[in-house]
Amino acid sequence: MKACCERCETKLCASKVSIFAALNNEELFEIVKMTGHRNYHKGETIFLEDTEAKTLYLVNEGKIKIYKYTKDGKEQILHILSEGDFFGELNLFKTGKYSFNAEAIAPTKLCTLTKEKMRELILAKPEIGLKILEVVGERLAKVETLVQNLATNDVEARIAYLLLDLKERYGRKLSDGTEIKLPLTREEMSNYTGIARETMSRKLKKFEEEGILKLVGIKKIIITDEEKLEDYL
Numbered sequence: 001m002k003a004c005c006e007r008c009e010t011k012l013c014a015s016k017v018s019i020f021a022a023l024n025n026e027e028l029f030e031i032v033k034m035t036g037h038r039n040y041h042k043g044e045t046i047f048l049e050d051t052e053a054k055t056l057y058l059v060n061e062g063k064i065k066i067y068k069y070t071k072d073g074k075e076q077i078l079h080i081l082s083e084g085d086f087f088g089e090l091n092l093f094k095t096g097k098y099s100f101n102a103e104a105i106a107p108t109k110l111c112t113l114t115k116e117k118m119r120e121l122i123l124a125k126p127e128i129g130l131k132i133l134e135v136v137g138e139r140l141a142k143v144e145t146l147v148q149n150l151a152t153n154d155v156e157a158r159i160a161y162l163l164l165d166l167k168e169r170y171g172r173k174l175s176d177g178t179e180i181k182l183p184l185t186r187e188e189m190s191n192y193t194g195i196a197r198e199t200m201s202r203k204l205k206k207f208e209e210e211g212i213l214k215l216v217g218i219k220k221i222i223i224t225d226e227e228k229l230e231d232y233l
Contacts, residue, residue, distance in 0.1 A: 013060035013111040016084040019131040031121065036112040040104035053091035053098045054115045059083055062108025063183045068100050077192040078143055080183055082169070089132050092118050105183060150194045158193040159203050160232035167223055177224035186218065
């Protein structure tokens, strides 16, 4: 980890984050003055579970995986976050520790706000607090769906859910389907869905043979038949 260059401050990283959407440029500049700036290399840990939680992180560039370890020591990915997302919000209003791990899965620039600064902002602009609650609710609903999928759905349904989620966040329309530039490795996709890596590779190949998608190396997937993929849910 290292401090970002000063150019980060001119990019108004706060303007990318939904919780500050209602603020004008002058107010955004005031927030930027409060923020710290950090760079992380791919694979670098941002924080570990059970460390003291005292910071809100804003993703300026890059991608982050939020994950926990299961009782048998396997990694379970909960969220993939990218530019404009934030994390660390659950401990803004109380003293506590992080209940998950955070790691950069691409070269990443983060802006940071201390708990004290965020409290000041929320008192001055209550709509920020309301927006945080809205995002927290969305994330809790997503985790609930993930838990339900892991508990009740078969392997192919879990993979279909992951692919459709990635399509919504990272998909780009092409003439022959929707291209996804994968933010996850095959190993991480396996960890997200709770299956073995070999099973993930085999099922993706099966989907390709069924005309649901095209595999373009290990970094891209083109979904060619979304309806058929949804049938697996």
